[in-house]
Amino acid sequence: MKLAYWMYAGPAHIGTLRVATSFKNVHAIMHAPLGDDYFNVMRSMLSRERDFTPVTTSVVDRNVLARGSQEKVVDNIVRKDQEEHPDLIVLTPTCTSSILQEDLHNFVERAQLESQGDVLLADVNHYRYNELQAADRTLQQIVQYYIAKARKRDELPAGKTEQPSVNILGISTLGFHNNHDCTELKRLMQDLGIAVNLVIPEDASVYELKNLPKAWFNLVPYRELGLPTATYLQAEFGTPYVEITPMGVVETARCIRAIQKTLNEQGAEVNYESYIDEQTRFVSQAAWFSRSIDCQNLTGKKAVVFGDNTHAAAMTKILSREMGIRVVLAGTYCKYDSDWFREQVSDYCDEVLISEDNAEIANAIARLEPAAIFGTQMERHVGKRLDIPCGVIASPIHIQNFPVGYKPFLGYEGANQMVDLIYNSFTLGMEDHLLEIFGGHDTKEVITKDMSANSDLNWNKEANSELNKVPGFVRGKVKRNTEKFARERGFSEITLEVMYAAKEAVGA
């Protein structure tokens, strides 16, 4: 057992659901107790989805515990198949169903006999994998299934597309700024004259998966999702892949050069050097920013970085290599892939921290006292407590990290966004610091609209303590309205009764 207050990566089924629901017309059925369908709330709330999240539960209750699911799971799959006609139903085990050890494979086979659509069991062990690993496995599993199916039916298209083309692997629902990144990557590909063959899993149809081999190469922008799929496609069809995250000016250039090499090896004869140069020096503002005197002021400032592998590694490199900021600590919660992270960042930071324990990170931040933090929502709150500004760069995230406006983290526009994020975090910190030195903007007491300033009304003890229980942001209003009410009725003392009477009368 582990005492835990907070977790960075969710349970395995969340990963499976993220991949399944990213596809078009794929339905997931969770084998889970009541209340485990919290994923629907997250998707509907955080990413403000207009459509019903295609996830239902085959409920595990006392009866299932006593007698097994029996027909229940099969019936639920067949029913959903008839109601919504999904192309694929993914039966998703949860922590509860993994310990029940029911033969879900068997259910899937039986349901398949009666269903029009395909039925798959997500092959994920709950106690060994987290959300990210599970998403990775599920994506590969679905791709593999549809490649095998197409091959069996002899529907696999032969050869590559005429023009250079790419599959973008790993864009998914509830991913950090994924939809903006996807737009930016498509734009980048267009600039490079590369056709986008397929983006998976977001918005892809499972029937398109058989076209994956037509692409000249695969691009895997995020370390956490898509790599096993890319290696599978390479082993199966010899499709090369590029796994450099184009985040920051230097890494974007490196990614483009890797693409160039891949294409040229297949006889494309492209040269992107002038594009890189033009973008870097004149179109994107990030390189110029590094040179400007604003950025000079950031030289040697201390920062702590924490997040998933992709974002924490890229951020560390940007801060250190592109802005001359001293990264005193870079960390990741992707323990299962920590070697990669160490290798990526060890040249760019003083200290590496691999941990899933939020207290350990908080303590490290308190000890190091950086001028800014770049982390998850958890680090943002640590920063709040310690009065250190924080830019959010990775999941877990809240609704404010699903902005409506265009905010990619990848590509050249992404580099611009990063500049703003970094610069704003540091200047806010500086401003705060200066204010403290000079004693604030306005040292005079704020003149409130509070009528009680010259009030002869007396709040008795009980009423006063009741007033203090009212949340701060409405307390002033409650106080004003209550006093107004008391004055009108000629009460000289405000008691609990007067308070409630006022509330009833004027909604104070």
Next chain:
Amino acid sequence: MTLAESQPSALNFECETGNYHTFCPISCVAWLYQKIEDSFFLVIGTKTCGYFLQNAMGVMIFAEPRYAMAELEEGDISAQLNDYAELKRLCDQIKRDRNPSVIVWIGTCTTEIIKMDLEGLAPRLESEIGIPIVVARANGLDYAFTQGEDTVLAAMAGRCPTKAPEAETAQAKEDRSGIQKLLNFGRKKEEIQQEASEYAEHPPLVLFGSLPDPVVTNLTLELKKQGIKIDGWLPAKRFTELPVLEEGYYVSGVNPFLSRTASTLMRRRKCKLIGAPFPIGPDGTRAWIEKICSVFNIEPQGLAEREAQIWESMEDYVKLVRGKSAFFMGDNLLEISLARFLIRCGMTVPEIGIPYMDKRYQAAELAFLEKTCQEMNVPLPTIVEKPDNYNQLQRIYDLKPDLVITGMAHANPLEARGINTKWSVEFTFAQIHGFTNARDILELVTRPLRRNNSLKDLGWDKLVREEAQV
């Protein structure tokens, strides 16, 4: 059968598949740890439970809450690790870091399935570490959302003292309940004795149900006006202040989801339950007070005027909902009381979905609902227990209700289809009890109507593409 025949207009009860969205009952720790100030809640479960709590509680998680997960690992599941030793290690740490007056263990689906004997382990560990350990099995196999509080309070009912300690005087007994303390603050003893005469002679009354402190104060004052004294409240602000429960005490519930607590109080503690409608809405509050008064043979004073006055002050809101229809998808067990209140406001309610319907504990509320429908001359709603959300959506498309009260999983998709929704969970966190808070219920109910009224001329009420008809 004869009973059903003699009541031809009786409510129509149905039961569906139970495939609906609701919060896991472990969510009760979110409000109970705040209510019981010296408690610590330890949820013994998996990452799934932790992830739910972390996301459901939003910002509360960052405020160093007095709750934590005992996250089970593979070794715990396969019994390679000793449950007792593991729990002892964790509880020792909690004692060291927080020193609470009680640790509440919340059993989950996983502890049920692997049959971890929490009730057996607790007394042993309790005597070893010297902190009371209360066990509540608030799991998704058996319960929905607010029923979590019910399992915790039922377990706490066993911890209420049976008798006030000998040395404790009447004065000290009064001090037990925080509200009495508050009301008597700074006053002399004689004054308090004098005040005692403000109350009618009646047997001790203990109320059960966790409410925010301002609502507790409010309801206490409301009963005080009738000369009724509340001897205690389950739960109190602190675990160490749990009320005395002697045989023959009267108890009354303030929330509709407390049926286990009610039966525990009756069967184990030999208390007498006052079955009343719940004090939600001015109609409910009046009926609740009247019922308590009638049990104590007290003639209620001024309730009719009080109710009328509240209705009058809410007229601006009532106007907005009058004649409109509301559909409850069902997820928190407040549905019957809220529907009854909305029908009194002049709404029609075609369907009341509800996770679980205890017809005995809610008997008075159900009768009141029926009576309200007759008086308002509206058709009786269908009460759908264990609803099926998919079927409900089809019915919603057919009925086109003016307002759907539903969970967050369905709210945005319904809004995108031009259907007004109110997020049901807000009713569990807002202050909705008593005369004073009636307006707050309507504030919630009318909010989508007011918002959408101001948008209605913009021509973008339907924000999804029409689905192609196959």
